[in-house]
Amino acid sequence: MRKMSDGVEAALHSALVLTAVPDGKVLTGRSLATLHGVSESYLLKHLRALAAAGVIEAVPGPRGGYRLAREPGQITLLDIVEAIDGTEPAFHCREIRRRGPGKARDPCVYTSDCFIKTRMLAAEQAWRAALRAQSLADLVADGERLIDPGNKAAVAGFIADEQR
Amino acid sequence: MRKMSDGVEAALHSALVLTAVPDGKVLTGRSLATLHGVSESYLLKHLRALAAAGVIEAVPGPRGGYRLAREPGQITLLDIVEAIDGTEPAFHCREIRRRGPGKARDPCVYTSDCFIKTRMLAAEQAWRAALRAQSLADLVADGERLIDPGNKAAVAGFIADEQR
Numbered sequence: 001m002r003k004m005s006d007g008v009e010a011a012l013h014s015a016l017v018l019t020a021v022p023d024g025k026v027l028t029g030r031s032l033a034t035l036h037g038v039s040e041s042y043l044l045k046h047l048r049a050l051a052a053a054g055v056i057e058a059v060p061g062p063r064g065g066y067r068l069a070r071e072p073g074q075i076t077l078l079d080i081v082e083a084i085d086g087t088e089p090a091f092h093c094r095e096i097r098r099r100g101p102g103k104a105r106d107p108c109v110y111t112s113d114c115f116i117k118t119r120m121l122a123a124e125q126a127w128r129a130a131l132r133a134q135s136l137a138d139l140v141a142d143g144e145r146l147i148d149p150g151n152k153a154a155v156a157g158f159i160a161d162e163q164r
Numbered sequence: 165m166r167k168m169s170d171g172v173e174a175a176l177h178s179a180l181v182l183t184a185v186p187d188g189k190v191l192t193g194r195s196l197a198t199l200h201g202v203s204e205s206y207l208l209k210h211l212r213a214l215a216a217a218g219v220i221e222a223v224p225g226p227r228g229g230y231r232l233a234r235e236p237g238q239i240t241l242l243d244i245v246e247a248i249d250g251t252e253p254a255f256h257c258r259e260i261r262r263r264g265p266g267k268a269r270d271p272c273v274y275t276s277d278c279f280i281k282t283r284m285l286a287a288e289q290a291w292r293a294a295l296r297a298q299s300l301a302d303l304v305a306d307g308e309r310l311i312d313p314g315n316k317a318a319v320a321g322f323i324a325d326e327q328r
């Protein structure tokens with residue numbers, strides 16, 4: 001499969017961190033960048049994409065920052081992937097069936113998609129369905145179980161210090 | 165999803181055409197390029213990738229050309245996609261969990277994959293499984309049902325003239 005944007009990893013981790021920010025509080029892009037050891041400008045680009053897609057909200061002003069736009073269970077992994085990487089299909093049909101000596105003289109032959117395209121897009125839908133079936137709430141549950149207690153405490157301390 | 169190589173479409177259509185070439189016969193890269201209205205050099209690149217992956221066979225010599233390496237039912241859409249586009253996962257984990265103030269001091273914390281990576285790769289496996297569940301024999305069956313009779317006859321005539 002073609003590589004997706006590097007930003008997907010940072011976006012998923014940032015969204016997971018935002019699940020731990022208390023109601024009414026926000027984290028700045030700078031805090032999220034520091035926490036993930038990435039540059040602020042790099043992360044801001046992806047945070048803006050998440051905000052444009054309605055996954056997170058940008059609270060403006062001097063006490064502003066980012067928070068989740070809805071409950072973790074209502075934000076799927078597909079929402080985050082598509083916010084960063086777009087919704088275009090990976091398979092690209094250039095209608096090569098319409099070229100060469102085998103092509104139809106009657107254009108009405110081509111009113112439906114090529115069956116090869118249909119099968120390729122159906123396979124992509126399996127991937128999207130698998131991402132849509134998983135939410136930030138699943139990542140929270142994984143984290144409870146799998147993040148090392150020392151790490152968890154360090155991240156919780158960082159959020160407590162940095163939230164505003 | 166990130167766009168896959170344009171060559172996947174040409175490779176799938178070429179492999180489908182090769183299912184119609186009788187046993188003991190081949191089609192040249194030039195014939196396949198003409199049939200699909202693409203340049204020979206463009207298609208040869210992808211035919212070589214299909215041959216390298218063991219999907220088709222290159223028969224050398226003056227009467228040489230390409231034929232399928234195995235029965236259509238034994239060649240999956242995944243075989244063809246991976247021949248052209250590779251087998252690398254689309255999701256790219258740069259281990260950002262190991263950076264920033266939340267990172268563990270104990271490297272043994274990181275002996276298993278990040279749970280975000282695990283979930284992203286599992287979703288890609290759903291796409292691969294969907295491609296693996298479909299073979300060239302399915303495309304042949306689609307073609308029987310869906311290709312316009314006039315087109316079918318034109319392609320059959322072209323193959324009859326060009327096979328060697």
Ligand code: FES
Pocket residue numbers: 092093094095096097098114115116117173177
């Ligand atoms: S014409 Fe594009 S996949 Fe068949």
Ligand code: FES
Pocket residue numbers: 009013256257258259260261262278279280281
């Ligand atoms: S560290 Fe790469 S996905 Fe979590």
